[in-house]
Amino acid sequence: MNTSQPVWLTPSACERLRAELAELRGDPGAGADGSDTAVADPEHFADHARRRARIQQIQDLLGRAVIGEAPPDDGVAEPGMVLTVRFDGDGDTDTFLLGTRSGNDPDGVEVCSPESPLGAALLGARQGDRRSYLGPDERPVQVTLLRAVPYDQHG
Numbered sequence: 001m002n003t004s005q006p007v008w009l010t011p012s013a014c015e016r017l018r019a020e021l022a023e024l025r026g027d028p029g030a031g032a033d034g035s036d037t038a039v040a041d042p043e044h045f046a047d048h049a050r051r052r053a054r055i056q057q058i059q060d061l062l063g064r065a066v067i068g069e070a071p072p073d074d075g076v077a078e079p080g081m082v083l084t085v086r087f088d089g090d091g092d093t094d095t096f097l098l099g100t101r102s103g104n105d106p107d108g109v110e111v112c113s114p115e116s117p118l119g120a121a122l123l124g125a126r127q128g129d130r131r132s133y134l135g136p137d138e139r140p141v142q143v144t145l146l147r148a149v150p151y152d153q154h155g
Contacts, residue, residue, distance in 0.1 A: 005064065006064050006065070006066045006079075007061055007064050007065055007066065007099070007100040008065075008066050008069075008071075008080040008099040008100065009065045009066070009067050009099060009100055010097070010099065011067055013100065013111075014068075017058050017061060017062060018062070021058045021059070024051055024054055024055050024058070025055065061100060066079075068151075068152075070151060071150055075127050075149075076124060076126055076148060077098060077122040077123060077124060077145055077148045078114075078124070078148075079098050079099050079100075079114050080097075080098070080099060080150060081097075081098050081149060081151065082095060082097050082150075082151055082154035083095065083096060083097075083098055083112075083122060083145060083148050084146045085144060085145055086143065086144045086146055087141065087142070087143055088130070088143065089142060095154075096110040096111060096112040097109045097110070097111045097112070097151055098112055098113075098119055099114075100113060109154070117133040118133055118143065120133070121133035121143065125145040125148070127145055127148065129144070130142060130143070130144045131145070
């Protein structure tokens with residue numbers, strides 16, 4: 001993943017990340033007597049390391065975030081667009097936001113990361129373009145972009 005690329009976040013996703021960051025920044029290591037329990041407890045030390053890694057990840061995301069700015073309504077698949085696709089093998093369709101995952105958005109739109117195999121395959125696609133990516137079973141999956149609209153216009 002390119003950590004210098006901007007990431008598109010909905011305002012609600014940004015708020016959830018900020019709330020999680022505030023919670024993670026609380027003092028996780030002080031014991032009841034004020035001692036640092038991470039030194040004595042290897043499990044707590046591992047939890048502390050995971051917490052620090054998540055704090056760094058969130059800080060990185062927020063530092064690169066483009067929050068709620070709608071991309072142009074030009075039908076091109078890019079972060080901030082809600083995409084409707086058809087999976088050519090079975091004809092199923094799916095609709096999702098191409099953006100950074102932070103749970104589901106309150107309106108129930110699924111999120112697909114541009115760094116995922118599907119998201120990366122669709123970047124730059126226009127309506128009617130057919131793309132392929134490797135599925136979880138390492139087989140090619142064919143997908144056709146049916147529609148791409150800015151997040152704030154998808155309703």
